[in-house]
Amino acid sequence: GSTILIGGEPGIGKSTLMLQVLSHIAQQGKSTLYVSAEESLEQIKMRAARCRLNSENLWVSNASTLGFILAAVEKYKPEVVVCDSIQSLSSESSLGIAGSVNQIREVSGRLIEFTKSRGIALFLIGHVTKEGQIAGPKLLEHAVDCVAYFEQSAGDQVRILRTHKNRFGPTYEVGIFEMHGAGIQEVQDA
Numbered sequence: 001g002s003t004i005l006i007g008g009e010p011g012i013g014k015s016t017l018m019l020q021v022l023s024h025i026a027q028q029g030k031s032t033l034y035v036s037a038e039e040s041l042e043q044i045k046m047r048a049a050r051c052r053l054n055s056e057n058l059w060v061s062n063a064s065t066l067g068f069i070l071a072a073v074e075k076y077k078p079e080v081v082v083c084d085s086i087q088s089l090s091s092e093s094s095l096g097i098a099g100s101v102n103q104i105r106e107v108s109g110r111l112i113e114f115t116k117s118r119g120i121a122l123f124l125i126g127h128v129t130k131e132g133q134i135a136g137p138k139l140l141e142h143a144v145d146c147v148a149y150f151e152q153s154a155g156d157q158v159r160i161l162r163t164h165k166n167r168f169g170p171t172y173e174v175g176i177f178e179m180h181g182a183g184i185q186e187v188q189d190a
Helices: 014-027 041-050 066-076 101-118 139-143
Strands: 003-008 032-036 058-061 080-084 121-127 146-152 158-166 174-180 183-186
Touching: 003 014, 003 101, 003 139, 014 032, 014 041, 014 058, 014 080, 014 121, 014 183, 032 041, 032 066, 041 058, 058 066, 066 101, 101 121, 101 139
Parallel strands: 003 121, 003 146, 032 058, 032 080, 080 121
Antiparallel strands: 146 158, 158 174, 174 183
């Protein structure tokens, strides 16, 4: 039932990382759902093939409206859901365009309530602005259980996943990864 916000610059590898995480979880026999409002099913399929991902428990949707996302969660009954990205989702019952304060507040609030009530882990992917803040209202960081940033080390392929808030664990741990042609791989000896 935890909600985790993963922030990072566009193109850093957030989508690839989360698709790989879901594939790993799915291979353990747990049902997972990856919702992309930014990429087509064909683009996601190409990424999965490039990363050599294959799992019968990994469901994929390219929905961008809250109603379709909630229906997909009801249909597939996943234990883990990734929504990519929170700025691209909208609710039919809220005013404004996707990414507006009203839309982010409505969509994130309803997703969090829906998944928590069913014990489903929810990952929200958010883009970071040039100022280094997750785009959208700062209130989103207060609504989630964990906030992590996926950052690139200057001048190389190293990526760092750094926790900035964690209600249920430490914030001093980091994950160190490298981007390769076949996806993101953990750096064993940092």
